[in-house]
Amino acid sequence: MTASDIDPYEVLADSDRAFWADAVADAIEAREPEEPIVIKGGVSPSGIPHIGHVNEILRSYYVAAVLRDRGHEVRQVFTADDRDRLRKLPRQLADLEGNIVGLGEVDAGALGRNLGRPYTDIPDPFGASDSYGDHFTELLRQSVEELGIEVEFVSNTELYESGAFDDVIRHVLANQETARDVLSAHQDKIDEEYVPFFAICQSCGQLTEAITGLDLDADEVSYACTDIETGDETIAGCGHEGTVTIREGKLPWRFEWPAQWKVLDVDFEPFGKDHAEGSWPSGVDVARDVVDVEPPVPMVYEWFTLDGEALSSSSGHVVRVDEVLDLLEPEVLRYFFVKEPLKQRDFSIESIDQLVDEFDRFEATYFGEQGTIDSEHAFVEQAYPFVVDEIQEDRVRIPYTFAAVLGMTNDEQLREEIARKQGHITDDTPAWAVEGALGRVERARNWARRTGNEFDYELKRGEMPDVDFDDETTAALDELADFVAEGHDGEAIQSEIYETAKRHDIDMGAFFSAGYRLFFDDDEGPQLGTFLGKLDREFVVDRLRRER
RNA sequence: GGGCCGGUAGCUCAGUUUGGCAGAGCGUCUGGCUUUUAACCAGAUGGCCGCGUGUUCAAAUCGCGCCCGGCCCGCCA
Numbered sequence: 001m002t003a004s005d006i007d008p009y010e011v012l013a014d015s016d017r018a019f020w021a022d023a024v025a026d027a028i029e030a031r032e033p034e035e036p037i038v039i040k041g042g043v044s045p046s047g048i049p050h051i052g053h054v055n056e057i058l059r060s061y062y063v064a065a066v067l068r069d070r071g072h073e074v075r076q077v078f079t080a081d082d083r084d085r086l087r088k089l090p091r092q093l094a095d096l097e098g099n100i101v102g103l104g105e106v107d108a109g110a111l112g113r114n115l116g117r118p119y120t121d122i123p124d125p126f127g128a129s130d131s132y133g134d135h136f137t138e139l140l141r142q143s144v145e146e147l148g149i150e151v152e153f154v155s156n157t158e159l160y161e162s163g164a165f166d167d168v169i170r171h172v173l174a175n176q177e178t179a180r181d182v183l184s185a186h187q188d189k190i191d192e193e194y195v196p197f198f199a200i201c202q203s204c205g206q207l208t209e210a211i212t213g214l215d216l217d218a219d220e221v222s223y224a225c226t227d228i229e230t231g232d233e234t235i236a237g238c239g240h241e242g243t244v245t246i247r248e249g250k251l252p253w254r255f256e257w258p259a260q261w262k263v264l265d266v267d268f269e270p271f272g273k274d275h276a277e278g279s280w281p282s283g284v285d286v287a288r289d290v291v292d293v294e295p296p297v298p299m300v301y302e303w304f305t306l307d308g309e310a311l312s313s314s315s316g317h318v319v320r321v322d323e324v325l326d327l328l329e330p331e332v333l334r335y336f337f338v339k340e341p342l343k344q345r346d347f348s349i350e351s352i353d354q355l356v357d358e359f360d361r362f363e364a365t366y367f368g369e370q371g372t373i374d375s376e377h378a379f380v381e382q383a384y385p386f387v388v389d390e391i392q393e394d395r396v397r398i399p400y401t402f403a404a405v406l407g408m409t410n411d412e413q414l415r416e417e418i419a420r421k422q423g424h425i426t427d428d429t430p431a432w433a434v435e436g437a438l439g440r441v442e443r444a445r446n447w448a449r450r451t452g453n454e455f456d457y458e459l460k461r462g463e464m465p466d467v468d469f470d471d472e473t474t475a476a477l478d479e480l481a482d483f484v485a486e487g488h489d490g491e492a493i494q495s496e497i498y499e500t501a502k503r504h505d506i507d508m509g510a511f512f513s514a515g516y517r518l519f520f521d522d523d524e525g526p527q528l529g530t531f532l533g534k535l536d537r538e539f540v541v542d543r544l545r546r547e548r
Numbered sequence: 549g550g551g552c553c554g555g556u557a558g559c560u561c562a563g564u565u566u567g568g569c570a571g572a573g574c575g576u577c578u579g580g581c582u583u584u585u586a587a588c589c590a591g592a593u594g595g596c597c598g599c600g601u602g603u604u605c606a607a608a609u610c611g612c613g614c615c616c617g618g619c620c621c622g623c624c625a
Contacts, residue, residue, distance in 0.1 A: 016565055044625060253625050277552060277620040344554050354560045405586050498583055526586045
């Protein structure tokens with residue numbers, strides 16, 4: 001058999017399911033797997049976890065959720081591939097609170113001496129966790145938790161140390177010739193010297209590739225610590241020669257992946273498109289012909305861009321999960337990853353309002369509101385219940401950009417009042433729903449601030465900005481103050497602004513600017529009269545009179 | 549060079565599996581409203597479905613060729 005009989009694209013293409021996770025679940029069920037069904041993902045804890053990593057976790061989550069919904073027992077496992085070697089230093093790190101720390105702020109030299117060593121053998125630069133690997137795995141764990149998803153983390157290093165991999169390693173080493181034959185069909189450089197095992201050098205701690213001898217009865221491997229080529233760079237070996245047990249090293253990735261399938265009894269694994277044509281086909285062959293396990297049901301997902309460009313940890317073009325969750329609700333981020341896995345999309349911070357709007361419509365469609373997405377009903381019906389933690393029909397969503405307008409004031413009571421006036425919240429809205437709806441205001445405020453967009457105005461309530469108006473403007477503002485003091489609604493105030501400006505022969509734009517300066521310390525802002533009409537009158541009057 | 553995935557309105561995306569009138573939201577324009585700017589309501593606007601070609605009564609959808617973007621075909625993961 002060859003890899004061609006499990007095409008990682010076929011699982012989705014060959015189904016008439018409206019929701020891709022159903023198609024995957026069908027493929028898994030067709031194999032009649034033993035319970036619990038195991039869904040796996042994995043990543044190297046090489047640096048700050050970002051939303052790219054969420055792709056793998058959420059794709060798995062939806063498949064797990066569908067299977068559970070069908071009555072299966074499911075384990076969603078995520079391997080921290082933490083015995084991988086540190087190949088280059090990241091430019092940025094993050095402490096356990098998520099604060100970004102430049103490489104220069106930690107002991108970069110100390111970290112640099114760990115190139116070539118497994119992540120779990122490198123000290124945590126922040127000194128809190130057991131190792132570098134544990135530190136970044138912990139950050140990822142936090143992100144997953146914030147998304148409201150339960151995942152069982154498995155440390156790859158732990159699998160080696162506990163001996164869980166012993167049988168597979170022995171088997172691979174005992175069948176080296178087969179291993180070489182199988183892998184050489186996928187990789188050119190597999191020669192007679194190739195041994196599918198890296199030993200951890202007892203002297204310098206690096207994972208070294210030059211295996212000089214094997215004693216399979218004693219479970220021992222001899223090595224020489226030579227230079228290692230990684231990409232363009234060379235990590236110098238220390239030259240030490242020694243012998244370690246099979247627990248003190250690791251399998252190369254192409255063998256390790258199938259070994260994980262076997263040891264963890266994996267039934268499904270999603271992976272990025274980068275794996276689709278290299279790792280996957282070789283993994284299938286290695287699994288069947290070397291490791292002796294049937295590969296899991298595969299699924300490829302497309303990468304997405306961030307603001308139009310590829311995510312890149314090394315260049316720092318990434319966004320962390322906690323940052324994103326400052327801008328939108330977890331269910332919106334979950335929604336982003338419930339969509340068609342093979343479509344290339346952009347995650348745009350700038351136009352995050354569009355994503356939130358789309359989510360709102362998605363949700364409204366589920367509850368059968370009019371004017372929503374007709375063509376998607378079957379998909380929405382199936383997918384929505386897994387996107388939210390709880391299906392609650394009387395939940396309220398304030399339109400995102402309107403939430404941004406509400407965010408111009410810090411006064412939470414005022415925010416609620418305006419939302420009620422606009423009809424987004426009614427007397428029938430339960431208290432929990434009010435709280436949930438207004439929670440979006442703070443996020444939209446963060447968004448406006450972060451992007452510095454047209455919603456980024458802040459009512460200067462505490463303290464009056466420095467102003468310097470001419471006599472006509474001063475007189476006009478006083479008149480406007482008197483008008484407001486009489487008690488008029490926002491619309492009337494807006495008209496009066498124009499009237500007042502005309503009476504005093506002040507340029508319209510200049511007069512508005514004066515108002516924006518007074519309230520926002522800015523040249524422009526929201527529709528002024530309407531906005532002032534929603535604030536408490538005493539404050540508006542006093543401010544127009546420049547008294548506070 | 550070979551392979552894989554994607555390309556639909558100005559923007560963000562449905563629709564392609566199973567061929568049957570080209571869709572939504574945002575944006576834009578007009579009006580509601582003596583009024584630069586958010587929000588709200590009503591209406592309008594918007595497309596060579598990447599390009600070409602074949603099959604068909606009929607193609608965004610199926611076949612073939614090409615173009616563009618990303619990825620793989622070295623190592624590593």
